[in-house]
Amino acid sequence: MTTKVAKSGKGLGIGKLRSSLLQDHSIYLIPAWLLLVAVALVPLLYSLAGSFTNASLLNTQSDFVGFDNYLQLFRDSRFVDALLNTLLISALSILVQMPIGFGLAVLLNRQLKGTSFFRTSLIMPILLTPVAVGLMWRLIMNVDNGVIAGTLRMFGLAPIDWLGDRAVAVWSIVLVDSWQNIPFVMLLILAGLQNLPDGPIEAARVDGAGAFRLYRHIILPILAPVALVVLMIRVVESIKLFDIIYILTGGGPGTATQNISLLDFRFGFTFMQTSLAAALGILIAIGMMPIFKLWKRANQE
Numbered sequence: 001m002t003t004k005v006a007k008s009g010k011g012l013g014i015g016k017l018r019s020s021l022l023q024d025h026s027i028y029l030i031p032a033w034l035l036l037v038a039v040a041l042v043p044l045l046y047s048l049a050g051s052f053t054n055a056s057l058l059n060t061q062s063d064f065v066g067f068d069n070y071l072q073l074f075r076d077s078r079f080v081d082a083l084l085n086t087l088l089i090s091a092l093s094i095l096v097q098m099p100i101g102f103g104l105a106v107l108l109n110r111q112l113k114g115t116s117f118f119r120t121s122l123i124m125p126i127l128l129t130p131v132a133v134g135l136m137w138r139l140i141m142n143v144d145n146g147v148i149a150g151t152l153r154m155f156g157l158a159p160i161d162w163l164g165d166r167a168v169a170v171w172s173i174v175l176v177d178s179w180q181n182i183p184f185v186m187l188l189i190l191a192g193l194q195n196l197p198d199g200p201i202e203a204a205r206v207d208g209a210g211a212f213r214l215y216r217h218i219i220l221p222i223l224a225p226v227a228l229v230v231l232m233i234r235v236v237e238s239i240k241l242f243d244i245i246y247i248l249t250g251g252g253p254g255t256a257t258q259n260i261s262l263l264d265f266r267f268g269f270t271f272m273q274t275s276l277a278a279a280l281g282i283l284i285a286i287g288m289m290p291i292f293k294l295w296k297r298a299n300q301e
Contacts, residue, residue: 044285047278047281047282050062050275050278051069051275051279051281051282052064052065052066052069052275053065053275054069054275055274055278056274057272057274062275069276069278069279070279073276073279073280073283078255078258078263079260079263081255082255082258082259082260082262082263083260085255085256085257085259086239086260086261088170089170089173089174089238089241089257090235090239090241092170092171092174093174093177093178093238093241094231094234094235094238096174097181097182097234098227098231098234100178100182100185101183101184101189101230102186102189102227104122104183105185105193108122108186109193109194122183123183123187125180125181125182125183126180126183126184126187128180129243130180130244130247131243131247133176133180133244134176134244134246134247134248137172137176137244138163138247138248141162141163141172142163143159143160143161143164146162148160148162163248163249163252163253164252165253166253169249169253169256170256172249173241173244173245173248173249173257176244177238177241177244180244181234184234185230185234189223189226189227189230191226192223192227196222196223197222200218200222201218201219204218228294229295232291232292232295233295235291236288236291236295239259239260239284239287239288240261241259241261242259242261242262242265245258245259245261245262246262246265251266260280261284263280264277264281264284265277267280
């Protein structure tokens with residue numbers, strides 16, 4: 001009799017435990033966490049371990065070298081140039097994309113005639129892959145038979161070497177990247193504008209606030225968390241920009257448009273120095289950490 005009661009009590013305890021686990025919704029996240037560990041954490045740890053060796057695709061053996069790869073990167077002029085190019089392209093892209101995207105969002109938020117058509121047209125670049133965008137603009141910007149060069153020749157003007165001139169190539173990258181990503185900025189800012197509370201805006205209008213003061217003192221402060229999230233996304237995306245640069249210029253002319261993502265690719269697959277590529281990847285991940293902290297803070301607000 002005692003044994004039966006103990007067994008029934010044990011079964012009841014297991015049943016309660018199973019019921020409590022099923023009611024805990026976090027258990028359903030376990031497959032997602034396992035997938036994240038498999039595709040993100042494991043490669044990161046593998047790269048971290050490889051960055052302390054002299055591994056290469058040309059050698060089957062590797063030895064522990066400590067921080068030699070990191071020291072070699074900081075002494076390498078290619079790394080310094082790529083870092084400066086990355087900062088320049090990112091800064092120019094943000095300065096172009098954020099104001100234009102915000103301005104387009106404000107215009108579309110006014111619900112003018114033809115807004116739906118323009119909204120649909122403006123989001124089309126987002127639907128294209130970066131490789132397709134790069135190939136399309138490489139044909140457009142071709143100095144010999146591109147659309148822009150042909151148009152300039154029709155008016156008797158000399159064509160511009162968009163992709164072969166060091167002074168223009170960076171601006172070409174910024175132009176193409178902005179063409180594809182300004183609609184992204186516009187959509188997120190537009191979503192923020194359409195979800196603004198009506199109370200403060202109506203009160204400011206009753207008090208006689210004009211459009212400039214309304215945006216400066218009411219709309220922009222409320223919209224700041226959304227704008228910060230958009231800014232963080234675009235900063236991260238511009239830093240790791242690869243496809244468009246690889247297709248348009250390949251980092252040229254010379255190394256004028258070679259950023260750290262392209263340099264990391266070349267270390268691993270052109271120069272076969274996988275240990276240097278791993279070290280550079282770790283440095284990129286470390287450099288991204290402050291940005292992700294700001295992103296997390298913006299999401300919490």
